[in-house]
Amino acid sequence: MTKRVGMEIAFAAAEAAALxxxxxIAAYPITPNTHIPEHLSDIVADGxxxxxxxxxxxxxxxxSACCGASGVGARVFTATSSQGLMFMGEVIPIVSAMRLPVVxxxxxxxxxxxxxxxxxxxDIMWQRDEGWISLFASNGQEVVDMIIQSFKIAEHRDVxxxxxxxxxxxxxxxxxxxxxxxxxxxxxxxxxxxxxxAALHPDHVVSMGTLGLPEIFTEAMKAKDMALINSKKVILKxxxxxEEQFGRKxxxxxxxxxxxxxILLLTMGSxxxxxxxxxxxxxxxxxxxxxxKLKLWRPFPSEELRKAVKGAKVLAVMDRAVSFxxxxxxxxxxxxxxxxxxxxxxxxxxxxxxxxxxDVTLEDFIQIAEKAAMAEKKKPKEAYEIYGVRGS
Amino acid sequence: MADKKWPxxxxxxxxxCMVFRPGNAxxxxxxxxxxKRPVYDFSKCIKCGICYIFCPEGCxxxxxxxxxxxxxxYCKGCGIxxxxxxxxxITMVEEGKP
Numbered sequence: 001m002t003k004r005v006g007m008e009i010a011f012a013a014a015e016a017a018a019l020x021x022x023x024x025i026a027a028y029p030i031t032p033n034t035h036i037p038e039h040l041s042d043i044v045a046d047g048x049x050x051x052x053x054x055x056x057x058x059x060x061x062x063x064s065a066c067c068g069a070s071g072v073g074a075r076v077f078t079a080t081s082s083q084g085l086m087f088m089g090e091v092i093p094i095v096s097a098m099r100l101p102v103v104x105x106x107x108x109x110x111x112x113x114x115x116x117x118x119x120x121x122x123d124i125m126w127q128r129d130e131g132w133i134s135l136f137a138s139n140g141q142e143v144v145d146m147i148i149q150s151f152k153i154a155e156h157r158d159v160x161x162x163x164x165x166x167x168x169x170x171x172x173x174x175x176x177x178x179x180x181x182x183x184x185x186x187x188x189x190x191x192x193x194x195x196x197x198a199a200l201h202p203d204h205v206v207s208m209g210t211l212g213l214p215e216i217f218t219e220a221m222k223a224k225d226m227a228l229i230n231s232k233k234v235i236l237k238x239x240x241x242x243e244e245q246f247g248r249k250x251x252x253x254x255x256x257x258x259x260x261x262x263i264l265l266l267t268m269g270s271x272x273x274x275x276x277x278x279x280x281x282x283x284x285x286x287x288x289x290x291x292x293k294l295k296l297w298r299p300f301p302s303e304e305l306r307k308a309v310k311g312a313k314v315l316a317v318m319d320r321a322v323s324f325x326x327x328x329x330x331x332x333x334x335x336x337x338x339x340x341x342x343x344x345x346x347x348x349x350x351x352x353x354x355x356x357x358x359d360v361t362l363e364d365f366i367q368i369a370e371k372a373a374m375a376e377k378k379k380p381k382e383a384y385e386i387y388g389v390r391g392s
Numbered sequence: 393m394a395d396k397k398w399p400x401x402x403x404x405x406x407x408x409c410m411v412f413r414p415g416n417a418x419x420x421x422x423x424x425x426x427x428k429r430p431v432y433d434f435s436k437c438i439k440c441g442i443c444y445i446f447c448p449e450g451c452x453x454x455x456x457x458x459x460x461x462x463x464x465x466y467c468k469g470c471g472i473x474x475x476x477x478x479x480x481x482i483t484m485v486e487e488g489k490p
Contacts (some may be wrong), residue, residue, distance in 0.1 A: 011416065085465075097409070098408040098409075098410075099407045099410075100408070112406050123480070160407055160408070197407060198408075198410055198412070204413040205412065206410055206411055206412055207410065207411040207412075207414075208409065210410070210411055212409060213398075215398050216398045216399065216409075218402075219399065219401065219402035219405055220402070220405060220409055221404040223402045223405045223407075224406060226402070227407070305451035
């Protein structure tokens with residue numbers, strides 16, 4: 001039976017992973033994700049979950065241990081943030097190249113320096129091109145749901161890819177929220193036992209992590225790209241199954257009051273719900289604005305985006321990271337690229353906001369909607385701006 | 393299949409580039425990378441086996457007469473054997489030259 005529980009979201013993430021009957025956890029603490037593995041170690045130590053908790057000496061070892069454990073056919077979970085994700089960096093593309101369905105929660109935090117432990121998206125943007133499926137949660141309920149969905153998606157025979165769930169550091173990891181928890185029976189009904197495509201075993205010889213010479217490397221990269229592109233079909237199917245069983249709907253891009261809107265805002269993560277409140281306020285002021293919440297970052301839902309922006313005149317894209325010296329913010333560049341060939345694309349403005357834990361408020365989104373309305377009349381000179389920066 | 397060293401198209405690659413047939417590395421002749429090959433003067437060879445010990449490829453073995461010779465299917469021509477040989481019995485000769 002589903003139960004409503006009030007809990008810190010990081011703890012809820014750990015509870016959700018435990019409900020998935022994970023076999024191995026290898027993790028190293030780093031703020032703000034720490035409570036996720038910490039609570040999992042409690043769950044294992046209390047005997048509530050029969051799993052191996054590997055205390056490693058670094059994040060590089062954490063993901064390496066996950067890679068090995070997944071290679072022998074274990075269901076594997078880990079979590080990290082910021083510098084920890086960077087320290088995993090060497091192993092990140094290897095896990096996806098080996099097609100191992102490791103699931104990782106990322107408590108998003110700014111990359112140093114200056115050293116900063118608070119939220120933005122520079123950690124995940126830094127590793128976006130490494131072949132992992134990447135989801136963004138707006139709230140605690142989505143974190144719980146996405147973790148349970150993740151194992152089913154990642155382990156599906158037509159996917160076999162690692163997956164990360166992004167939850168904003170502090171804004172989500174440390175917030176106490178009421179969440180609906182399915183019971184073990186319901187999770188077991190949704191999530192079948194993991195049956196690996198291949199597992200390292202003395203009786204069944206297989207080589208994993210092989211050398212790829214120039215004669216084969218291009219084809220190997222094409223195969224990896226197609227695996228990620230093709231995973232979208234399975235993600236959509238599993239989200240449909242989730243909706244049928246649990247009644248909560250998931251889409252690559254969720255639209256909020258977009259019908260007939262001239263102005264659209266696009267956000268990711270914990271900004272989503274603040275932006276929703278701003279849209280309600282704008283509607284009270286008779287301003288025609290809607291919101292797109294991007295949930296699926298990789299594989300990028302280009303087709304859904306093209307449909308979602310139809311009819312809009314201006315699209316204001318929020319980025320929570322800087323692509324230093326780049327053409328736009330990382331999300332801005334992606335969206336411009338996806339829409340460039342559309343004959344009736346909206347004008348795009350790109351606002352870099354909420355860096356290193358700076359609050360993103362309802363008033364900020366109202367101002368951005370006003371900027372978007374102005375941009376419709378007079379196109380801004382710059383492709384992006386760092387919103388709210390002091391000094392003109 | 394015997395002469396096919398790698399999958400032709402991306403669709404033919406096993407997921408994760410996994411290899412299920414053990415021992416197939418021997419079918420890949422790394423000797424094709426060689427620029428120079430070892431040439432032996434058996435009149436100088438004392439059959440000590442120092443070349444066999446130092447060969448990083450492990451491609452040297454003794455022939456029926458007890459001489460140590462490289463398997464040119466796998467010898468990459470690094471020349472370590474020639475460098476180590478006590479008696480100067482091994483000369484590295486450019487491929488294509490007699």
